[in-house]
Amino acid sequence: MNTRLVAARVLSRVLQDGQSLTVALDNAFLTIDSVKERAFIQALCYGVCRQFHRLDFILTQLLDKPLKDTDVKALALVGLYQLKFMRVKPHAAVSETVLAARKKPWAKSLINAVLRTYLREQEELEHKADKFPVAALSHPDWLIKQIEQDWPEQALKILLANNQQPPMVLRVNLSKTSREDYLQLLTEQDIAAQTVSFCPSAIMLDKPVPVDLLPGFADGSVSVQDTAAQLAAGLLDVQPGHRVLDVCAAPGGKTAHILESQPQLKELVAVDIDESRMQRVGENLQRLKLQAKLVVGDATNPQNWWDGKPFDRILLDAPCSALGVIRRHPDIKLLRRAEDIGQLQALQKTIMQAVWPLLAPGGLMVYATCSILKQENEQQVKAFLAEHSNAVELSIDADWGTSGACGRQILTGESAMDGFYYALISKQ
Template sequence: MNLRGCSAQILAHVLNDGQSLTAALEHGLPKIKDVKDRAFVQALCYGVIRHYYALDFMLGRLLSKPLKQKDGDIKALLLIGLYQLQHMRVKSHAAVSETVAATSHKPWAKSLVNAILRQYLREAETLQQACAADTQAHYNHPNWIVDVLKHDWPEHYEKILHANDQAPPMALRVNLLQGNRAAYLDELAAQGIAAQPVDCCETAIRLDQALAVEQLPAFSQGRVSVQDSAAQLAAELLDAQPGQQVLDLCAAPGGKTAAILEHQPALGGLLAVDVDQQRLQRVTDNLQRLNLQAETLAADASQSGSWAGDRQFDRILLDAPCSGFGVIRRHPDIKLLRRADDIAALQALQTKILDNAWQLLKPGGILLYATCSVLKQENEEQIAAFLARHSNASEIHIEAHWGMSRPHGRQIITGDRQMDGFYYAKLYKAP
């Protein structure tokens, strides 16, 4: 099995068909039996997508004419070859020969791939200088994303763009119902797994090196879950009290649902709602592993009248659908698949869900609005507009030593304290 060829097939689904990298990998990786081979293919795919705009720019310089649409697999192979030569510790002769060998299904492409990769080796310095002079290639993002981040964060956009291109750290959430963080850090150390506590969140641990969850002590028994430190802040901010009814909207895959239950085991009840039945199954699976109980419901959060009836809740977490611009380092395909006109549509959907959620909140209750975005129109501007529409809403200021206080809510910039980009705003409903 040629691993470069397998990687090219996976990448073609993303580049040609608009499939998410996660979905393409879930389809392609099970065909590869060896664990190390799967890891290599995954590293190639993530690497190419993460560095796509620079690689594509150089490939455009190297090709005398663009490849045909039907030869997307050959383009993917060329990008794989360039990525290996520029970013991986693969010997250049092996990278070239193995990438060329993956063209066996299209013999005409053998000489082309060989020539392009060898030309890159001769002209690498010149090509990289050309990349540095091109905005899209230099920042490794489409121009429209560079522009919107520069508009929102003129002092921080370069930091955000750079953080987006780094592999993210692996963070864990310790289940405090089954033991404390210090004890779990000791267990990790005993197994030679280097890790650090995250000072802004009592449940968070950051590993020095990512590893398979099967290697984590007592993972299957629910001692820990994988969740970025920024996302873990939600449970503490929501501050659910014993006996309260909690609604978790847009809940899948269930990390925050579980964190709320771990944070407050004496709830009166928790309803986790998500529009996607398949993704909702992941909520159920996570809760089963952690031995936690919640009600789950596949329903549209923007149409609460059809499923909520007269139910009301003391606490609501709305993890709103968003651009995902705070988690590009985890999902680099966002740079390729997201479109500029998606943002206004997402903003309109957030507005609708937020207004619907407000009707489900009891007077005296608290709604926590969250996104994994760094865009102001999805975050602080969304909350400013909400407060202007609802006279019975007021904001509870979030005091914290993480992120930055904004006119409304609190924003974490991608990479700050090694966390994902995240936004929180806490809203109180007057009695």
């Protein structure tokens, strides 16, 4: 098996078909058992997506005319990525990448010429790429401008953070064990890690490890979840006897954390429109030995699934651009479009208005996104408050993020976290 060819085909599914990298990789891995081969393919695919705009710029400089064959283009990008960013010997990177094109003789000679020319002219090509923001920062032009508009002082830091590999963070199940005891278990397994001061359940690993090497993972002592996402359960402040609604709940990390943090809930109802993603919620809860009422339903139309009983707490983890988690899903830079933002903003507004009547007076709604754009976050909440006289924002006093016009924003890379936004809204 030529792993470069597999990687190129996965990337082609993303570039040509608009498939998410996660789905494309999962499909490719159905026929690959080798852990080593999977890891190499994944490293190539994530790396090319992360550095796509830079690699694409350089490839354009090396071609006489645009390359219309997406599979061959993906293979050329795979070759360039190895030469620039991986510790693969140049001769091996070139020969194996060229070999992957053996069914297309014209492509073999083209890729061979492209990669060898790059090696000869690498310094000049890289210097040229640094002069163009899209290539230098490896982001689409619309996204660079949007981030610079919202965060002029922090934009460069955000854009650079987006191109970094994120840390692996664990959420300790505090209903089963203490964070200190679990940290000791990691030490005994020679897994270096540190606690996160402002999040009582979070442990950050020095290096990622396979989950099956984590002590107690199989029996629910720990889960993988970024620190920023772990803050939701604490903000929700669930109490014994509360009835809780988790809207847009899949894949269920926050659902599980709420249940771990308060075992004496009256009920937790988790709703998501995607049946396959809701299956993942069920699988996660099963591993953790937790129970919730799982509903496949449309959050914009609660009358089709709501039983009429009000909720004390609502977590609305709203559908969003996901621009705060580009580190984890670099294909977002290839798949997200500028016109998506307005559509998502409209959907967020519709869902907020639809679930607000389900909240009991005196209840609390946490509005959350994994976006860094103000129009999805503070502007969205500000507009909602203006339209609902019985909605009052509660300030978030915290050692993380930045207070804005409404709510609190975490920018990508702050305290090593994903980009996230939270707002607390009380019902009078």
